[in-house]
Structures are given as structure tokens and as C-alpha cells.
Amino acid sequence: MESITFNIKRFDGETTWNQEYVLPRETSTLLGCLTKIREEQDPTLNFTSACRHAICGSCAVQVNGNAFLACETQLDTLLETFQTDTLYLEPLNNLPVVRDLVVNFDGMSEKLKKVNGWLEEHEGRCNHLQSEEEFHLINKPADCIMCGSCVSECRELAYDDGTYLPPMAMNKAYRFERDSRDGSHGKRVLAALQNNLWKCIHCQQCTTKCPKHIPIAEEISYLRREALRMGETKSEGARHAYSFYDDVKRTGLLNETMLALRTEGMVKTAMNRTPFAIRMVAAGKMNPLHMPKPVEGIESVRKLYEFSQRMSKEDQHV
Template sequence: MADRMITFNVRRFDGERTFNQEYSIPYEKNTLLGCLTKIREEQDASLCFTSACRHAICGSCAVQVNGNAFLACETQLDTLLETFGTDELFLEPLNNLPVVRDLVVNFDGIADKMRKVEAWMCPHKDRKDHLQTPEQFHLIAKPADCVLCGSCISECRELAYDDGTYLPPAMMNKAYRFERDSRDGDHGKRVLAALENNLWKCIHCQQCSTKCPKHIPVAEEISYLRRCALSMGQTKSEGARHAYSFYNDVKRTGLLNETMLALRTEGMVKTAVNRTPFAVRMVAAGKMNPLHMPHPVKGIDDVRRLYEFAARQPRDCDEKEVSRG
């Protein structure tokens, strides 16, 4: 064990060029941040990364290890070696954020995105105090743990292809956090703000939830915001039409009608322009039969009973006595 060496292959950026550089240090029980600090202090003072609190509070030390986001100060080296089964680790800056130098990324644009959802408490006209019941507090306790480390931003698969109009998961979390706060006086505004910034573009990859160092269920929060938008009558967007198409098809037959899905979602003209080449390839590959109309599956009555059961359950978007006081 004394001769065991751990190799860190770091993707570096000096302002003009990107290159990889290897560093090796003797194995010892340490955090990832401790390893980076050791490299900078003993081997290369020019290596740049950010850190501050060293206690998973400030969120400034998040980096990618072997393509996955980690908070360096709380991540044990042993955990990484066991997870990836190798003594060579590839370190990179977070995805979907401008790189300043080496492992340092620029968070300046995040403040602008937070303003879009007004991620702060709005005055409540009739409230005379800020007391909350335990139930009201627990609705916001977990989302309030967010330290804006950027891990969810880095892992978001939608952001990898987005044109800049989709709000990062961290901002969706902020929208949820204040939307559910009983002390806030402007409920609904942040749902509409998220809707205006492509709320329905989330592809349910769950990476924002699984890679969050605070274990915040961001994907579930995005689903909540969508349900709220629907309950507010916001049903004319492509995302809402897509969701209702799924809902109605499964209720009707137990199967998805893929032939009609795009037509119901995007309309005849947009589907013809954007989807025709793809549809032709699907038909040619035998993946879709435009003449086939699904018939109800065996057990469809059980499926419909599940719908009826779900309809009888209280909807969280309507739980005003809990979320708004």
C-alpha cells in the first residue's frame, strides 16, 4: 500500500489552449479537495480550482471526475477509487458553464437566471408573522439545502443541447422552493416564469437528482411545477399537449399511439416540416405502422381503475392549507 500511486489526469485551460496534464501522488486517506490541494502545494502551484468552506456549505469546489460531478470537499478518495475501480482519475471542469481556467468555471450568468424566477421572498399583504407549521417547513427544508454548486447544471442532459432558453435545474429548484413557501405572497408567478423558460423541455434523465450532493429531488420538483402549470390552465404549450396525449392514449387503450403523438403535440404543419423524414425512417425500419390504431389491451379495466384511484387522491398543487397557510 505504501507504494500505491494515484494518478490524476487533469484537463487544463490556460485561457487560450486546452490540454491534459498528469499528476501522481502516494495513496492516503483524503478527500478529493485534499488531493488537489496537495498537488498544488507540492507539485504545481499554477493548478487552478476553487474552494472555500471545505464543509460542503459554499458549493464552490464541484468538479467532474470521470465524467460525473462531485463536490470535492466531501468526496472521499476511497469512494472514487471504489466507484470507478481504477487508480487513475480524470478531472474536468463542470459542463455547461464557461471555463475560466483549469477547473474554475464562471457562475456570473447564474444570477441572471435566478432573477427570471424571482428567487427571493415576495411580500405577503395579509401576513402578520412568519410562523410555519412543521408540515409547511418540511415542504421547503430539502430544496433550501441547495448550495448552488453547479453539479445539477453540469449533469443536465437538456442543457447539453439547449439554445440558452432553458432554465438550469438549480433555478427550477429555486422556483419550487419559493412557490411552496407558505410565507411568500406571490404564488403562481414562479410557475409561469418557469413555463416561459421552457419548463417542459426537461427530459426526465434524473441526473440532476442523482448527482446532487444534497440529495435534492430536483426532477420531482420540476414535475410539480408542471402539474401546477396545468392546474393553472396552462394547457396550450407543446409540452402540455404532449403530456395529455400520453395520458389519454394510455387511459383509452393502455398503449401509446405513436402515429398521432407528434400530430397532437406539434400540429399538422410543424409535424410535416420537422418529423416527416424521421417518420419515414421509422416506417422503413418497421418501428411504426401509420395504419395501425391500437386496440385496448387485455386488462385495460385495471388500467382505468388506476386512473380513477389517482383522480381521487389530493393533488399537491391544490394543498393550499399546507403550502400557503
């Protein structure tokens, strides 16, 4: 490839269109290419950048439908990954577009406030010393640069009604919930729970696309476990989790007939699921009278449960 085509989604506040720019192939970052386009071809092209060292998080964009930090992403890496000489650039998903590749983060800032993303006074401590183990718990989540890549990739946010917290807010909740210097443990778990903690669909995109490799999906799972440990078991999400847990422990299989009933209750299931259930029965894909028997090797499954419970208890004491 001697030249590369950049097909960039443009927006002027009213109209959306795609515009192509051609650059000779050379060793450069994506941000370097955008800068060259603006300086040499089109000074009206808008994008944001600042540090150029993957610290500020301001330059994240979508390339061929995937979020990247423009300043640290090499052009050669993109061409090798997508096996093409045309790159499609768009602003991040799930955020209001201001102009071209620039998005508005104001709404995300308000979401962050909901989880009290700061240290609160610990009345029982007179210093802020931490052990190596205590620091290790918050070291990785503290790397977040709030670039918005996880927000863009979140499949739940793409269809949410605005009540679900973005992954970066969940990361903040986890980071301060695990901080040994904080005096409000449990407060952020409840805040996440009140903002649909159980809506996460475990697509893992927030984790795989994070430029700092923060395991956000694991952090969300921890917040869920803490909510259950605190006795918050009455939500649909908690009942759904317990249904899975109990079925697999009992037989090694999921009883799909009973899952909706135990999750949503008799009345809601009857109102929302009856037509679907009738179609499933008619198609032979569900037998409401079938009760799964334990699978072969169920004892091994139960040993995994016991091991998981031991690990969970050890984690609580870290």
C-alpha cells in the same frame, strides 16, 4: 494501489491540455489531494474551495465524467467506485471555464433572477409563522448550496440554445412557489413556463448527482402540474403530456402515429416529420392505420390513474 494518478484538464485562457500528477495513496478527500498537488507539485493549478464542509458549494468538479463536491468526496470512495488508479478531473460541464477547474457562474446568477428566487410580501398575512407541514415542503429544496453539480449533469443544457433554465433555478422556483409565507404564488410557475419548463427530458441526473439529495426532477414535475392546473395547456409540452396521458388511460398503449400530430399540429408535423415517418413506414416500424386496442388489464391501469388524481388533489391542499 500504492500510488494514484490524477489526470487534470488544464486551461490557461487560450490553450487546453491534460496534465498528470502522481500522489501516494492515502486516506484523504479529493480536495485534500488537489491542495497537496498545488502546494507540493504545481502552484499554477487553479481550483476553487472555501468551507471544506459541503456548505459553500464552490469546490464541485467532474471526476471521470461525474460531478462531485471535492471537499466531501473521499479518495477511497472514488477508487472503489471507478475501480481504477487513474482519476480524470475536469471543470463542470455547461459552464464557461475561467482557468483549469474554475468555472464562471455569472450566467447562472442571471438565470436565477428570472424565477424571482426570493420571498415577496403576502398582503393577507401579518406574521411568518409556519406549521410543521408547511416547513417540510421547503426544507429539502432550501438545502441547495448552488454548487452547479446539477447544471453540469443536465442533459438538456448540454444541447440547449440558452433558453432553458438550469435545474438549480427550477429548484429555486419550486422552493418559493411552495413557501406559505410568499404572496406571489403562480408567478414562478409562469416564469419557468416562459423559460421552457417542458424541455426537461427526465434523465434524473440532476437528482442522482445532487450532493444534498434534492429531488429536483420531482420539483420540475410539480411545476408542470401546477402550470396545467393554472390552465396553461396550449404549449407543445402540455399537449405532449396530455397525449401520453389520454392514450395510456384509454388503451394502456401510446399511439405514436398521433403523438406528433397532437403535440406539434398538422402543419409543423408535416413540415418536420414527414421524411422520418415515410422511413418508419417503409421499415415496417409504423402503421399509420393501426389503432391500438385496450390492453389486458386496462381497468387496473385506470385505477392507478384514479389513485394518482386523488394524491394530486391531496398535494394541492397541503
